[in-house]
Amino acid sequence: MxxxxxxxxxxxxxxxxxxxxVARLAGVSYQxxxxxxNNAESIKPSTKRRVLEIIEQIGYRPNQAARALVTSKxxxxxxxxxxxxxxxxxxxxxxxxxxxxxxxxxxxxxxxSTSDQGSITEGLExxxxxxxxxxxxxxxxxxxxxxxxxxxxxxxxxxxxSTGQGAPRSLSVDQIAGAxxxxxxxxxxxxxxxxxxxxxxxxxxxxxxMRGFLDAISTADLRTHRPILGDWxxxxxxxxxxxxxxxxxxxAVFAGNDQMALGLLHAFRNxxxxxxxxxxxxxxxxxxxxxxFFPPLTTVRQDFAELGRRSIALLVGEIEGETDLDHxxxxxxxxxxxxxxxxxR
Amino acid sequence: MxxxxxxxxxxxxxxxxxxxxVARLAGVSYQxxxxxxNNAESIKPSTKRRVLEIIEQIGYRPNQAARALVTSKxxxxxxxxxxxxxxxxxxxxxxxxxxxxxxxxxxxxxxxSTSDQGSITEGLExxxxxxxxxxxxxxxxxxxxxxxxxxxxxxxxxxxxSTGQGAPRSLSVDQIAGAxxxxxxxxxxxxxxxxxxxxxxxxxxxxxxMRGFLDAISTADLRTHRPILGDWxxxxxxxxxxxxxxxxxxxAVFAGNDQMALGLLHAFRNxxxxxxxxxxxxxxxxxxxxxxFFPPLTTVRQDFAELGRRSIALLVGEIEGETDLDHxxxxxxxxxxxxxxxxxR
DNA sequence: ATCGGCGATGTGTACGTTCACATTTCGCGA
DNA sequence: TCGCGAAATGTGAACGTACACATCGCCGAT
Numbered sequence: 001m002x003x004x005x006x007x008x009x010x011x012x013x014x015x016x017x018x019x020x021x022v023a024r025l026a027g028v029s030y031q032x033x034x035x036x037x038n039n040a041e042s043i044k045p046s047t048k049r050r051v052l053e054i055i056e057q058i059g060y061r062p063n064q065a066a067r068a069l070v071t072s073k074x075x076x077x078x079x080x081x082x083x084x085x086x087x088x089x090x091x092x093x094x095x096x097x098x099x100x101x102x103x104x105x106x107x108x109x110x111x112x113s114t115s116d117q118g119s120i121t122e123g124l125e126x127x128x129x130x131x132x133x134x135x136x137x138x139x140x141x142x143x144x145x146x147x148x149x150x151x152x153x154x155x156x157x158x159x160x161x162s163t164g165q166g167a168p169r170s171l172s173v174d175q176i177a178g179a180x181x182x183x184x185x186x187x188x189x190x191x192x193x194x195x196x197x198x199x200x201x202x203x204x205x206x207x208x209x210m211r212g213f214l215d216a217i218s219t220a221d222l223r224t225h226r227p228i229l230g231d232w233x234x235x236x237x238x239x240x241x242x243x244x245x246x247x248x249x250x251x252a253v254f255a256g257n258d259q260m261a262l263g264l265l266h267a268f269r270n271x272x273x274x275x276x277x278x279x280x281x282x283x284x285x286x287x288x289x290x291x292x293f294f295p296p297l298t299t300v301r302q303d304f305a306e307l308g309r310r311s312i313a314l315l316v317g318e319i320e321g322e323t324d325l326d327h328x329x330x331x332x333x334x335x336x337x338x339x340x341x342x343x344x345r
Numbered sequence: 346m347x348x349x350x351x352x353x354x355x356x357x358x359x360x361x362x363x364x365x366x367v368a369r370l371a372g373v374s375y376q377x378x379x380x381x382x383n384n385a386e387s388i389k390p391s392t393k394r395r396v397l398e399i400i401e402q403i404g405y406r407p408n409q410a411a412r413a414l415v416t417s418k419x420x421x422x423x424x425x426x427x428x429x430x431x432x433x434x435x436x437x438x439x440x441x442x443x444x445x446x447x448x449x450x451x452x453x454x455x456x457x458s459t460s461d462q463g464s465i466t467e468g469l470e471x472x473x474x475x476x477x478x479x480x481x482x483x484x485x486x487x488x489x490x491x492x493x494x495x496x497x498x499x500x501x502x503x504x505x506x507s508t509g510q511g512a513p514r515s516l517s518v519d520q521i522a523g524a525x526x527x528x529x530x531x532x533x534x535x536x537x538x539x540x541x542x543x544x545x546x547x548x549x550x551x552x553x554x555m556r557g558f559l560d561a562i563s564t565a566d567l568r569t570h571r572p573i574l575g576d577w578x579x580x581x582x583x584x585x586x587x588x589x590x591x592x593x594x595x596x597a598v599f600a601g602n603d604q605m606a607l608g609l610l611h612a613f614r615n616x617x618x619x620x621x622x623x624x625x626x627x628x629x630x631x632x633x634x635x636x637x638f639f640p641p642l643t644t645v646r647q648d649f650a651e652l653g654r655r656s657i658a659l660l661v662g663e664i665e666g667e668t669d670l671d672h673x674x675x676x677x678x679x680x681x682x683x684x685x686x687x688x689x690r
Numbered sequence: 691a692t693c694g695g696c697g698a699t700g701t702g703t704a705c706g707t708t709c710a711c712a713t714t715t716c717g718c719g720a
Numbered sequence: 721t722c723g724c725g726a727a728a729t730g731t732g733a734a735c736g737t738a739c740a741c742a743t744c745g746c747c748g749a750t
Contacts, residue, residue, distance in 0.1 A: 018736055029700045034738060042697055064474030066736035068410035070705050076471075085439060090430050097456050106471045109454040111442050126421075126451045129409030130475055234637045259634060266637040289604060292579045292611040294639040363706055374730045379708065387727055411706035415735050 017060045026054045037062060068131040077315060078127035079109045080120075081138040086232065087258075087287045088205075088304050089138050092160060095308025096136060103316045108132065112144065120147045134315040136160060142202045156318035158311045169318070171311050171327070175205050178300040178332035179212025182254050182282045185298070185334055187220045190343035191252040191280060196227040197240055197264065199256040209256055209284060225250060230260050237263020245271050251279060251343045258283035258290045261297055265339070269294070276341035286335055296337035306330055362405045371399045382407060413476040422660060423472035424454040425465075426483040431577065432603075432632045433550075433649050434483050437505060440653025441481060448661045453477065457489065465492045479660040481505060487547045501663035503656045514663070516656050516672065520550050523645040523677035524557025527599050527627045530643070530679055532565045535688035536597040536625060541572040542585055542609065544601040554601050554629060570595060575605050582608020590616050596624060596688045603628035603635045603644055610638060610684070621686035631680050641682035651675055 019037075023030040028047060035043050036051045054060070068074050077100050081089060093109065100107045108130055110123045127135065135153065138160045139145050145159065159170040186194050196213045199206030210227050217224055228244075230236040237260035244250070245267070255261035261283030268275050275281055275295055283290060286301035307330060317325045364382075368375040373392060380388050381396045399405070413419050422445050426434060438454065445452045453475055455468045472480065480498065483505045484490050490504065504515040531539050541558045544551030555572050562569055573589075575581040582605035589595070590612070600606035606628030613620050620626055620640055628635060631646035652675060662670045 020736080030736090031701080031738085032699060035699085038738080042699090044698065047698085061470060061473075063414070063736050065410045065413040065476060066705090067738075068705095069408070069414055069707090069736080070738050072705090085432070085435050087430070090435060094430060094456070098458060101458055107455065108471075108475075110452065111439070113443060113446055125406060126453075129406075130453075131410060234634045238637055262634055262637045266639070266641075269639060289579045289607055289634070292583055292607045294611070294614060296611075365706085375706090376708085376731080377729060380729085383708085387729090389728065392728080408706050411735090412708075414706080414737090415708045417735090 016063075017058045018063065019060075021058065022051065022054050022060050025058065026051045072131050073133060074106075074131040075104065076106045076108055076130055076132050077134045077136065077312070078130070078132035079107055079136045079138065080112065080123050080127065081109060082112045082141055082144055084140070086140075087285060088302060089140065089160075091304035092138060092308040092311075095305040096312055099309045099312035100316075103312060105133075105312075105316065112139075116143070117147045120144060124153075134158070134319050136311050136315060140203050140205055142204055142207070145204060156315055158315045158318075160307060160311055169314065169327070171307060171314060172329060173302040173304075173307060173332050174329040175208035175332075176212035176215070177329075178284065178302065178334075179209040179254070180216045181332065181334045182284065182298075182300050183213050183216035184220075185336065186252045186254065186280060186282060186340065187216065187222065189252075189280065189340060192222055192343065193225065193250040194222070194252045194254060195225045195244065195250045197230050197237065197253060197255045197260050198227045199230060199232050201229055206256055213254055230256060232257050232259055234259045234263040234266070236260060238267045240264070241267025242271070245273075252281070252340070253279065254282045254284075256284055258285045258287045258293075258297060258299055261290075261299070261339075262293055265293060265295075265297075275339050277344070280340040280343070282340060290335075291337060293339070295339045298337045298340040299335050301333045301335050303330055303332075361408075362403045363408065364405075366403065367396065367399050367405050370403065371396045417476050418478060419451075419476040420449065421451045421453055421475055421477050422479045422481065422657070423475065423477035424452055424481045424483065425457065425468050425472060426454060427457045427486055427489055429485070431485075432630060433647065434485065434505075436649035437483060437653040437656075440650040441657055444654045444657035445661075448657060450478075450657075450661065457484075461488070462492045465489060469498075479503070479664050481656050481660060485548050485550055487549055487552070490549060501660055503660045503663075505652060505656055514659065514672070516652060516659060517674060518647040518649075518652060518677050519674040520553035520677075521557035521560070522674075523629065523647065523679075524554040524599070525561045526677065526679045527629065527643075527645050528558050528561035529565075530681065531597045531599065531625060531627060531685065532561065532567065534597075534625065534685060537567055537688065538570065538595040539567070539597045539599060540570045540589065540595045542575050542582065542598060542600045542605050543572045544575060544577050546574055551601055558599055575601065577602050577604055579604045579608040579611070581605060583612045585609070586612025587616070590618075597626070597685070598624065599627045599629075601629055603630045603632045603638075603642060606635075606642055606644070606684075607638055610640075610642075614639070620684050622689065625685040625688070627685060635680075636682060638684070640684045643682045643685040644680050646678045646680050648675055648677075 019030045019033050023033045028051065032047065033051055036048050079093065079096060081093060097107050108127060110126050112119050112123050134155055135157045137148060137157065157169055183194065196210060198210045228240055230240060237255060241264040253264055255264055261281050264281055265275055268279055273279055283297045283299035286299045290297040290299050314325050364375045364378050368378045373396065377392065378396055381393050424438065424441060426438060442452050453472060455471050457464050457468050479500055480502045482493060482502060502514060528539065541555060543555045573585055575585060582600060586609040598609055600609055606626050609626055610620055613624055618624055628642045628644035631644045635642040635644050659670050
């Protein structure tokens, strides 16, 4: 049963007030009310005041559906996000919401259950149905990104978390540089055998970090260990850490994110090894908990919030017809804590 | 510049096809098309097939704004969430999205920047403007919850993460029971002086967990330590842990969530103390990383996903006029790991 | 005094859909 | 063959808003 409606009684005509009700009570035409609503110029201050008074008084709210129907505008920005509970996307999303609110836009978020074309199309249609004026895609997976290429949208689009290559409008933290920084940090400490536990195959960031890692390794002319493909979870880090110890042909591990690093720390500790004494570990992301790991984790900080803010700045700029927008990549930062040390052998 | 539009050339009238275009091409009236769209009965199969063919062919999509304007229906469920990056709400949200999709509903999420009445009203209006048929409120803060009470909505509402008391439709994991379980676990291990590091004042869960803690303490007739109010972060846990050690008048700590527990572990470790040898620590939530903490954390698991699924089941039930719905609270589960041990003195 | 022009406001219509009701078509028994 | 009811389809509104254009005063310049 719905709250607030009566069941048996005659419906007491509870229709919400519309623009004509306001007009009638204010003694003006509906068009004048419309002008007040869209704060047009050339309206007498006294009239405006009177109309606003009535609006306040009867609690009139413009009907967005009607407005969207006629204008195809909505002051709404859509966010399409692949469904993940990961720290990065979530943080960016929050920053996006704040930035959009500040710019006077509303945000509608829809998340993808899967990353196949159908799911993307469905999510997109839902957003388009709300007459969104711009779209932010937080799509860390390659597939989503590809699927998007095929859609010719008529609104500005900004893509997050890509490598920034080839996409029309994309914004990202420079993952490759970050991975290079992490790897070079280990190399600088004298490590010669470094293992990389990467993220899943189809994640753009996983790919980029792997590339940065391999770059740094081959530049330093070190032995290349084949990266291990993980799933971002601490559980995976733990398992792979345990297996890795069977060989013990490395002195440092660069994990694709902080969670997997945590699992690795756990596995090494369980085996009686000391981090960083025996093995160095570097993570990626700098989640708020990373500094409280044991030992506090050396990692690469990404400014996800800045990423979110910039995406909205870019998008709003495009919507409002600005040019000369800032597409620069954001540089990550290496945070050195206690999980890395000079190689012992 | 918008993608997909040409700048200089005359606009080539790219109006999206509407129901009348379909009707004309199919040689029927627009109403017949409408009937096909809403799969009404009494429509000749051959006609239906023909219409569907045309729809497919010209890529017609019903205009939701127009539909919403006239029906005030949208097969959309709104989610109003207070803006947090916390594990629980995020996990529930994902479950909600999946469950809704399965039930044939779409989800629109709007998050609150602040929890004042104005922000809530604004968020709600945005959702109502999309003609949502039901509303899920993920509002862990007392203020949000209170503000909602004042709004007389005409659609079904389900509130998450409350204590389940007094709200018309609310669903939650029984926080009080969970806190009691955690505290009794410590009491059972012989701890007589237990400190509770709680969440912020206005969080409903924080309050409930505190209540469960105090319940258990007073039932066991132990000395009551005044709970410390925190902010859920690991950083806070670390700082309070450091300060707590100045007195050292306790043998166990029950943290309001796993992050704060992590900070406590860090602080105690830094001070040269052993967990659980010297101090036992219990968390709350069982985030996926908790088992990889050092030591693996004893905590209370909440099934956030189940919570999300149940909320949609409840809401869809109400929307579709079902009765006899399941409002039972979900019971949390104590997960005993290595951060708790028998009290040493 | 007349008229152009501008500020302020009103009128008609379109947006794309669904609802209520009207109309046509069809099959079948009398 | 007719008529009748049900099935199938069509017609005219209405939803609430914004845009294009029309109208009405009024002021100052000619």
